Amino acid sequence: MIRITPLPAYKLYLTIGGIFSSFVVMAILLSFIYMPYDTQATVYASKFAPPSAEHLFGCDHFGRDVFSRTLEGARLTVLVSVFGVLIALTLGGLFGSIAGYFGGWVDNVVMLLSDSVMAFPGVLLALVFVAVYGSGVYNIIWALGIVFFPSYARVFRTGIRQLKDREFILQASIIGVRPIRLVLIHIFPNLMPQLIPAVVIGLANMALSEAGMSYLGLGIQPPYASWGKMLKDAQSYILEAPWTIIFPSLSLLFYILGLYFLSEGISIRFGLGRHAK
Amino acid sequence: MTYLSEPVLLVENLSLTFPDANRASGHNVLSNLTFDLRKGEVLGIVGDSGSGKTMTALAVAGLLPENAEVTSGRIMFDGKDLLKLKPSDRRKLLGDKIGMIFQEPLSSFNPLMTIGKHLNEVLTSHSNPLLPKEHADGRKSRILEMLAHVGFTDPLRIYNAFPHQISGGQRQRALIAGTLLLKPTLLIADEPTTALDTVTQSQIVDQLKRISRSFNLSVLFISHDLMLVERICDRVAVMHNRRIVELETPKDILHSPTHPHTAKLIRSARAVRTPRVKQETNYSDDNPPLIQIKGLNTGYNDSIFFGASRYHEVLRDVNIDIYPGEILGLIGSSGCGKTTLTRVLTGLISATNGTITENGRIMADFSQRKKMKRCSVGLVFQDPYNSLNPAKTISWLLEEPLRIHGICDRIERKTRVLQMLSDVGLGSKYQHYYPHQLSGGQRQRVALAVSLMLSPSLIIADEPVSALDASVQAQILELLFKINREKGVAFLFISHNLSVVRSICHRVAIMDDGRIVEAGAIDEVFDKPSTVVASNLLKAETNYHPRSNRTIDSQ
Numbered sequence: 001m002i003r004i005t006p007l008p009a010y011k012l013y014l015t016i017g018g019i020f021s022s023f024v025v026m027a028i029l030l031s032f033i034y035m036p037y038d039t040q041a042t043v044y045a046s047k048f049a050p051p052s053a054e055h056l057f058g059c060d061h062f063g064r065d066v067f068s069r070t071l072e073g074a075r076l077t078v079l080v081s082v083f084g085v086l087i088a089l090t091l092g093g094l095f096g097s098i099a100g101y102f103g104g105w106v107d108n109v110v111m112l113l114s115d116s117v118m119a120f121p122g123v124l125l126a127l128v129f130v131a132v133y134g135s136g137v138y139n140i141i142w143a144l145g146i147v148f149f150p151s152y153a154r155v156f157r158t159g160i161r162q163l164k165d166r167e168f169i170l171q172a173s174i175i176g177v178r179p180i181r182l183v184l185i186h187i188f189p190n191l192m193p194q195l196i197p198a199v200v201i202g203l204a205n206m207a208l209s210e211a212g213m214s215y216l217g218l219g220i221q222p223p224y225a226s227w228g229k230m231l232k233d234a235q236s237y238i239l240e241a242p243w244t245i246i247f248p249s250l251s252l253l254f255y256i257l258g259l260y261f262l263s264e265g266i267s268i269r270f271g272l273g274r275h276a277k
Numbered sequence: 278m279t280y281l282s283e284p285v286l287l288v289e290n291l292s293l294t295f296p297d298a299n300r301a302s303g304h305n306v307l308s309n310l311t312f313d314l315r316k317g318e319v320l321g322i323v324g325d326s327g328s329g330k331t332m333t334a335l336a337v338a339g340l341l342p343e344n345a346e347v348t349s350g351r352i353m354f355d356g357k358d359l360l361k362l363k364p365s366d367r368r369k370l371l372g373d374k375i376g377m378i379f380q381e382p383l384s385s386f387n388p389l390m391t392i393g394k395h396l397n398e399v400l401t402s403h404s405n406p407l408l409p410k411e412h413a414d415g416r417k418s419r420i421l422e423m424l425a426h427v428g429f430t431d432p433l434r435i436y437n438a439f440p441h442q443i444s445g446g447q448r449q450r451a452l453i454a455g456t457l458l459l460k461p462t463l464l465i466a467d468e469p470t471t472a473l474d475t476v477t478q479s480q481i482v483d484q485l486k487r488i489s490r491s492f493n494l495s496v497l498f499i500s501h502d503l504m505l506v507e508r509i510c511d512r513v514a515v516m517h518n519r520r521i522v523e524l525e526t527p528k529d530i531l532h533s534p535t536h537p538h539t540a541k542l543i544r545s546a547r548a549v550r551t552p553r554v555k556q557e558t559n560y561s562d563d564n565p566p567l568i569q570i571k572g573l574n575t576g577y578n579d580s581i582f583f584g585a586s587r588y589h590e591v592l593r594d595v596n597i598d599i600y601p602g603e604i605l606g607l608i609g610s611s612g613c614g615k616t617t618l619t620r621v622l623t624g625l626i627s628a629t630n631g632t633i634t635e636n637g638r639i640m641a642d643f644s645q646r647k648k649m650k651r652c653s654v655g656l657v658f659q660d661p662y663n664s665l666n667p668a669k670t671i672s673w674l675l676e677e678p679l680r681i682h683g684i685c686d687r688i689e690r691k692t693r694v695l696q697m698l699s700d701v702g703l704g705s706k707y708q709h710y711y712p713h714q715l716s717g718g719q720r721q722r723v724a725l726a727v728s729l730m731l732s733p734s735l736i737i738a739d740e741p742v743s744a745l746d747a748s749v750q751a752q753i754l755e756l757l758f759k760i761n762r763e764k765g766v767a768f769l770f771i772s773h774n775l776s777v778v779r780s781i782c783h784r785v786a787i788m789d790d791g792r793i794v795e796a797g798a799i800d801e802v803f804d805k806p807s808t809v810v811a812s813n814l815l816k817a818e819t820n821y822h823p824r825s826n827r828t829i830d831s832q
Contacts, residue, residue, distance in 0.1 A: 174728075
């Protein structure tokens with residue numbers, strides 16, 4: 001009866017978020033079509049070359065083109081965050097659904113497991129994982145996926161617990177829908193308003209953690225470029241060659257900020273979290 | 278009478294719109310509303326859903342959604358225009374001077390706090406300058422006094438109880454006590470009894486009327502039930518299409534309605550309650566029973582402390598036969614086990630003892646731990662806003678039973694869905710709609726269609742019309758009737774509203790405290806109830822609609 005027309009604020013958030021994150025998407029597309037320089041070629045002559053028509057973002061301490069390395073960094077960051085979220089989402093969906101659907105002691109055991117993962121600081125746990133299993137891109141993705149799965153498990157568990165006693169779910173089980181179909185087909189679509197912002201914010205958190213790990217030296221290994229790695233390399237030359245640190249920082253900022261704005265816009269649109277009606 | 282006293286609340290020319298991106302003029306919700314409320318008066322506002330009655334209440338309370346826009350008018354209260362007050366002053370007024378109670382009393386309470394703590398908080402958080410600073414003991418005695426005032430015989434038990442430990446009616450009364458503690462001059466009650474059963478409803482309404490008299494409290498009573506409003510109110514405003522079409526004393530409204538819509542409301546309110554000639558059905562007592570329930574016992578363990586638990590018996594030795602093609606009414610006050618019985622019959626929960634047979638075949642024998650087989654029972658829930666999956670289209674929902682049981686292929690499914698939609702009186706365009714695009718009555722039609730898809734021999738209808746407007750109620754009952762007649766489906770019809778039961782059921786069973794205390798042909802049970810419980814239930818209903826019964830008799 002009370003039809004509440006959405007506040008126009010969410011459109012603003014979505015637009016800003018869209019513009020910011022589209023920079024990163026364009027950078028990735030560009031990197032496949034046109035890469036100005038080899039990202040690993042060290043040209044001593046162009047060491048610390050300032051931004052110019054030839055080197056758009058200048059060059060770093062090995063004379064590598066910062067623009068090309070930023071493009072490559074975008075590729076890696078998005079790869080790590082997307083696949084990390086996929087792993088976290090799958091694990092979280094599996095464990096959260098089991099805990100939420102069965103309840104009782106199953107719920108206690110699963111949640112104990114996920115809470116004990118949550119009890120460690122995320123990046124620290126990922127660092128331990130990488131230290132044990134080595135630091136390839138795939139290990140980083142797995143590490144981040146495992147570290148971040150508990151928050152998704154909570155979204156699924158809470159959602160299923162709230163929905164499974166609702167009358168439309170009871171109706172479905174009366175007509176004979178089996179548990180797996182009940183959860184996947186009847187319950188999951190109703191979790192989308194909560195899941196979509198969680199996924200978007202998860203992408204940002206993964207990207208930040210990857211940058212943090214690379215900055216600490218346990219993330220993406222040389223000679224590949226990631227934004228966090230570029231920041232670590234550039235910090236010693238921050239005064240002589242500020243361009244080596246400005247451009248990767250800005251890229252990271254745009255990606256994170258864009259995703260935060262998108263998630264905020266979606267939350268307002270669906271009336272979630274602190275925007276709850 | 279209080280009519281000549283000064284107005285406490287004066288609403289003049291109030292118009293309200295929601296800006297709509299697609300339309301320049303916006304979405305009108307109230308237009309040119311004018312009414313006044315005098316001291317000690319109870320003013321009822323009735324109307325169908327969407328007529329603007331809740332918006333009126335929210336506007337007076339200052340709880341309108343942020344994007345609502347007042348385009349004209351003023352709301353005078355206590356000599357001030359509420360619309361011109363600062364939000365902070367407005368908030369202070371709400372609670373101190375204006376009390377509000379809502380439809381669902383449970384959601385107004387924090388489950389972790391006792392009722393006493395809630396009421397204490399009311400007193401401590403509103404630092405009313407007129408009230409002297411009280412000590413804890415003083416507060417407690419005032420709360421106990423107020424709890425006794427709203428009709429509790431043992432206020433101390435309520436004081437120490439948690440919200441889930443008391444019934445819906447008691448919660449609603451505790452809530453009323455809470456709002457009265459601050460001695461408001463105006464109480465807004467938005468459908469305060471809709472979620473309660475008949476007996477409790479009539480108690481609460483009487484209580485409210487008595488309180489209004491003794492505290493000289495003005496009440497704005499909002500309801501969709503014309504007969505209920507008639508019982509409590511001094512004057513009634515009928516709302517239709519965002520405006521007040523009639524504002525009169527209940528007697529005048531009922532006996533000489535001037536607006537066609539009022540007449541329609543009265544007609545449909547009576548249609549629901551008027552006993553009618555039973556239509557021909559293929560029901561007969563001589564047939565062997567369709568479903569036979571024998572010696573059914575159910576309960577649950579209420580865990581108290583670690584391993585310790587207490588066994589709660591919900592159903593005690595329930596025996597009941599349902600015959601093919603009949604409509605069997607099941608009545609009883611809240612908490613007597615009606616819902617548990619439906620859950621056992623549909624296989625959602627197991628019983629501890631007893632057997633269920635369908636057409637002579639044993640479907641479940643709980644004493645031998647044989648679980649319920651899926652038998653052909655459909656269920657229609659009370660709340661149509663909750664019983665359809667909001668993420669799916671109507672045709673998807675209707676196809677689902679056929680799809681999961683692999684009954685027929687895609688094309689056949691589509692034709693069956695269209696056929697079923699027309700059977701329940703919906704056009705084929707509705708197949709692409711989502712539940713939120715439908716009205717309550719339409720949703721209830723879809724819910725009925727979903728349970729009909731597997732051609733069950735019995736449909737359990739758990740209060741299928743009590744959440745609907747009177748005019749829609751009559752249509753849905755008509756539809757139940759039609760399906761019963763044309764498809765020969767038996768119905769187990771659960772309701773609080775005895776006159777509805779009387780008008781559509783062939784037989785009736787009365788349930789109390791987990792037992793079937795009486796069962797038999799409808800007229801026999803209603804005219805000559807053989808047990809005390811049954812006659813008490815019937816009396817409560819007659820008290821609840823005294824004048825409606827009289828008008829029917831005089832016709």
